[in-house]
Amino acid sequence: MTNENEMKDPVLPLGRPTIGSAGNTGTWRSSKPVFIEEKCIKCYECWLNCPEGTIRVDADEEYPYVDYVYCKGCGICVHVCPKEALEMKPE
């Protein structure tokens, strides 16, 4: 091949971040975190500590909620919550 335009472009090892690139990891869960909104003070410790980014806050001053499609049920959010506003419940 001598025409540069016909030559193949390099394949670069780039990984773009996408939601759910590992599949629906929510199916791995045996128990799930559930919010008790009356106790929540919106400190967002759960949002900050979730290792999978599955606790969502849509806007400032809104209550956080769990994306159960991807939450693996590790329970870290329950552990870090200062007001016991989260508890694990069996699936």
Next chain:
Amino acid sequence: MVQTSEKQKIELLTGNESVATAVKLAKPQVIAAYPITPQTTIVETLSKMVAEGELDCDYVNVESEHSAMGAAIGASLSGVRTFTATSAHGLLYMGELVWWAGLTRIPIVMPVVNRSLNPWNIWPDHQDSMSFRDAGWIQFYAKNNQEVLDLTLCAFKIAEHHKIWMPVMVCLDGFILSHTSAQVSIPSQKDVDEFLPPFEPLAILDPKDPFAHGSLTDSQGIWEQRMSLIDGFENSRVIIPKIFAEYAEKFGKLGKNMIEITGDINSADIAIMALGTLGEEAEQALEVLNEKGIKAVVVRLRVFRPFPRKELITALKKVSKVLVIDRAVSFGNAGQMAIEVQAELYTHKIEIEFHQIIRGLGGMDVTYMEIAAEVEKIM
């Protein structure tokens, strides 16, 4: 043949100063380097240029060669022209990241000032760079200080070509070139700017459009990337001679071929093959041989990766004997170049007499008289 180019000035430069001069003209934005004999004066000269404001560039002082290549990879991915340099044990210590740069397509230019490996010895042979010939890097071997400058300038343009996009190693023999002064013709900044356009990244690490580079990859992904690297090298077989030709036309140096033939190949009985300064030494042997009635020719590979098989086969078809002189060994087999030349001869059914010798290890002097004597022995 020199067209529209400004007057070139001629200066006495060591091989290492030739590298530094070429790099300055190429205007890299990041240099990350660590000193090692006999490479040190390259980065020493460049750091002085940066400190004195002659070169506008971030110079990163790192704690090791491993970090030097790591910093260079990161800098390149941030979208800038990037340079580092090393030798021998520095190259080995850098090893893991040399493969990272090669296999993940980082267009860094790095001279390897050839130096022998263990036990301690600072003199030249090709064992260091040869042990990285499979690492996904383009490899050049320069025969003199002029070629060091020319190949270094071309290296940037070749590495950064969007159909190649891979790192380039410019190999020069330690001390024989690195610390020996010779006349070198230096192109003007204006002409180099015309030849070498600014760095145009294929992907830039940018928090606004984030990506991970080289994260965990499944076998299918690895396969695609390896096949792409093979394609990249095939592309480079076509593009390198074009860039050499463009350089030759503009600056009257180098010539368009990946191999250099010295002597008349059409009337020669034997071809002598050697890399770098050994190739130039072999050129000196031609006259001695001619006086003895032996018609010889030197076939020197200026480019070792990609292996310039097409040009090589065209040349070797015209002779009845070949002597390959390697300055490194693939232990357990033979000299690396000898092995590869033999493979091409067999593949293309070229039945010529094949001879191989290993010379010049650990900086042992190889004179043109010795090369002539080796040729005489087999004639």
